Amino acid sequence: MSVRMRSPQREQGTARPDLVPWATALLLTLVAVLVLLSLLIGTGSASVGHAWDYLAGDPGARADAQLRLAVREVRLPRTLAAVLVGVCLGVAGCLLQAATRNPLAETGLLGVNSGAAFAVVVGLTWFGVSSSAALLVWALLGGTAASAVVLLLAASGRATDSPLRLVLVGSALGATFHGLTAYVLLGTQSTFDTYRYWTIGSLAGVETADLVPLLPVAGLGLLVAFGCARPLSALGLGDDSARSLGHHPGRVRLAAAGAVSLLVGCAVAVAGPIAFLGLLAPYAARTLTGARLTAQLTLSALIAAAVMLLADILARIVLRPWETPVSVLLALVGGPLLVWIARSHRLSTAGASA
Structure with a gap:
């Protein structure tokens, strides 16, 4: 009688190099299609046909001031915002899961959401x-x-040498900010009304001018994130193995956490707290790439951008003429998926290779 043994590589997801280029091309096409649909579909009076005429350069449509306002001043900024938020949360979630070696790590663990609130x-x-x-x-x-406070506390206490301690520091500070926020809101009803609209998570009202200052911040975060891919891949083999290869685990995790902070900070500033996207997009990417972190980061960014675009489009049409907050739609989908992931046998450690 023979017993079939599962290899660690199979448990963590075997890399499929033949699928990655095809998946990348397919996701890029999907994002492009969703961008077009986002420009065509809205809650206003501008129909899909009129919006298409405007994008196609029809002189009559271009002369329509109301149509120009709907497409250029309303739909275009929120489309760009959806792509920006999706890319930032997808990359940040993938990076955080690799740094903590926890496939269920979520982008709010470093206190960014609570600090922003x-x-x-x-x-x-x-x-x-x-x-x-x-x-x-x-x-x-x-x-x-x-x-930044989380990173300083982690560095001073050598907590970055343990991914669990880094998460604990972030969770503790996040709980502190959450308590302070609740205390301030108790005595200010007008503040609560405005805060409630912001914290529910939506792309409505975003303007192009709001996004421009965030692009350098997001660009720096993405640059650091992809620069951390190879060192984090070494950390996936274990801290001792990473040290033998010349890497410093604490510094690598600090750099990764800094990139996560910049990316999540941009996303939260634009759309408010968005749950589940930074958790689910890396998981979906990992099923296609295996343990290769650079490919994970790329596919995770594209998947999150596509999901964010789709959620924003649905948010405009589910309850016409009103809008559904995009975070509500993501929570309705993300909650059951998270339960399924936690109960399935596919849950694995976030090992990585370059």
């Missing part, structure tokens, strides 16, 4: 913040400041 409440309550652009700035500053 606390900063928004402070700006609304004591600094008279009212415009969406100002809220975006406060959210970005709060998120990055919270993650």
Whole structure:
């Protein structure tokens, strides 16, 4: 009688190099199609046909001021925002799961979401913040400041040598910010009304001018993220093996956490807290790429961008003429999927190779 043994590589997901180029091409095509649909579909009076005429360069459609407002000033910015938020959360989630070696690690673990929320409440309550652009700035500053505090505490306590301790520091600080936010909101009803709209998670009202200052921040985060791919791949073999290859686990995790903070800070500033996307996109990418982290980062960014675009399109048409917050749709899909992942035999460690 023979017993078939499963290899560790099979348990963690075998890399499929033949699928990665095809998957990348397919996802790029899907994102392009969804971008077009996002420009054509909306809650306003501009129909799909009229929007298509405008995009095709029809002179009559181009002369229509209302149509130009709907396509260029409303739909185009939120389409760009959906792509930006999706790419940032997809890459950040994949990077965080690799750094912590936890396939269920979520992008809010470093305190970025709670730090951004606390900063928004402070700006609304004591600094008279009212415009969406100002809220975006406060959210970005709060998120990055919270993650900076987490990284400083982790570095000073050598917590970065343990991925679990890094997550614990982030969770503790996040809980602290959450409590402070609730305390401030208890005495300010007007602040609560504005904060409630921001924290529900939506792309409505985003303007192109709001996105431009975030592009350098997101670009830096992506650059650091892909630069961490090879060192994190070495960490997937274990800290001792990584040290023998010349890598410093603590510094690598600090760099990865810094990239995650920048990326999640940009996403939270644009759309508010978005749950599940940074968890599910890396999982889907890992089923196609195996343990190769660079391919995981690329496919995770494309998958998250496609999901974010699709969710935003559905948010405009599910409850016409009103909009459904995009975070609600993602939660309705992400919750059951997370339960299925946790109960399935596919749950595996996030081992990585370059």
